[in-house]
Amino acid sequence: MTLNDTLLRLKTLGVKITPQRQEILKVLLGEERYYSAEEILKKVQERYPAVSFDTVYRTLYLLKRLGLVVELNFQGGHRRFEFNHEDKHHHHLVCLKCGKSQKLSCCPTDCLTRIKKEHPEFAITSHSFEIYGYCRKCQGLESLG
Amino acid sequence: MTLNDTLLRLKTLGVKITPQRQEILKVLLGEERYYSAEEILKKVQERYPAVSFDTVYRTLYLLKRLGLVVELNFQGGHRRFEFNHEDKHHHHLVCLKCGKSQKLSCCPTDCLTRIKKEHPEFAITSHSFEIYGYCRKCQGLESLG
DNA sequence: CTCCTAGATCGTAATTATTCCGATCTAATT
DNA sequence: AATTAGATCGGAATAATTACGATCTAGGAG
Incomplete structure (x- = not known):
């Protein structure tokens, strides 16, 4: 799944495309692995220093509800997020x-x-x-x- | 595994048997299911109102290190603890x-x-x-x- | 292109879960 | 009964997540 595909999909779902959301998606689409909320925040802040945790969490949960992101709770209590590339877990x-x-x-x-x-x-x-x-x-x- | 068996085992391991620890074990040995730290605290406080979270967590991690308790991180980020009845997960x-x-x-x-x-x-x-x-x-x- | 508005963002504060800490207490050995 | 290593208490510290009011903006309507 490319960034453009994803943005298109969000658009058809009636979701607003903000620069912050695009940046969060870029991170998630970058390496195909899981990320912690903090990692995502840090990466997004390289481009948009003012982004808050609130935005990251809200966006992640939005994407999760839409099925584009999966949330994982690993042992040790670490919550991670990963882009759902293939629609197949x-x-x-x-x-x-x-x-x-x-x-x-x-x-x-x-x-x-x-x-x-x-x-x-x-x-x-x-x-x-x-x-x-x-x-x-x-x-x-x-x-x- | 009964309470007495467990206490004996702890004794041989050189672990101090305190009333609080006994009460925590009673809870864990009661129903064969998982418990949150808070559930355990509440139950123990029925008998010893002064018990703190600190004691509950320390005891749980002690029991975990000894292999008597297993920790589970369920989806949703909920950490749970369960007595390891059969030494087989x-x-x-x-x-x-x-x-x-x-x-x-x-x-x-x-x-x-x-x-x-x-x-x-x-x-x-x-x-x-x-x-x-x-x-x-x-x-x-x-x-x- | 400009206006408008629902929804998004920011900064901060609140909440929740967990861990830490100093003072005090006690189980279990001597 | 005395001793002491280790346990407990109460509260404070930390970390992760969520909530909130004020402000801003993406995207549709005109």
Whole structure:
């Protein structure tokens, strides 16, 4: 998904395109990974120093409601946001030391279908699946803080 | 696991048994489900009104380090704690409306083994898998707030 | 192009969750 | 019963998120 595609989509949805929102989208569309609200704020402020947290959060939640952004709550209580590039979710391999993540190719669908059968009364809407550990660089450094 | 078993185990680990800690354990051992720090505080205060958040958090993290308690970060940023009854993790079916959860019998092991093969350089330590949706009672009420 | 207005932004203050800190207390060993 | 390392209390500090009033502006109407 390019910036222009995204802006067009927002326009058809009747959402105002402000410079701040464009900048937030640029950040999210830059590297295909998750960002914390603070990271996004810092990056946007390089261009628009006056932008506030309020704007970042409101924009992120707006994009989330529109399905363009997904919110993730990783272990340790860290809330992260990621652009929903493919309209198809994926999971993450997360390093507990440096916080970097990689996308995973697999999704526990057999578990899901099994649970659906076992709990037909429960209306499943979503699921989370994240794998935690230490990446190559951070191995052996876990205990160093 | 009973309270006495747990206290014995703590004793052998050289951990001081205080009345506050006993009360926190009683809460965790009561219903087999997850609790927020605040829930635990409220329950403990019924017996010891002076107990502080500090004590609750410190005790929970102590128990976590000892492997007796697991910490969960559910979507929405809610941190929860649960007694680790079986020394073997499990996953949850979580209602997004009432917050109640059920334990799940299945665990996405095939995914895990596949990822281990695909990323041999990554030292996996743990994973999360939670399914979200609406329980029977809360279906149709999702939008009512 | 200019005007108008709903909605967006800013700066700051409020709220919430969690952690820290100094003074005091106590479980458990001696 | 005395001792002391470690635990608790109460409140203050910190961090993350949300709310609010005043001001500004994107985008449609004229």
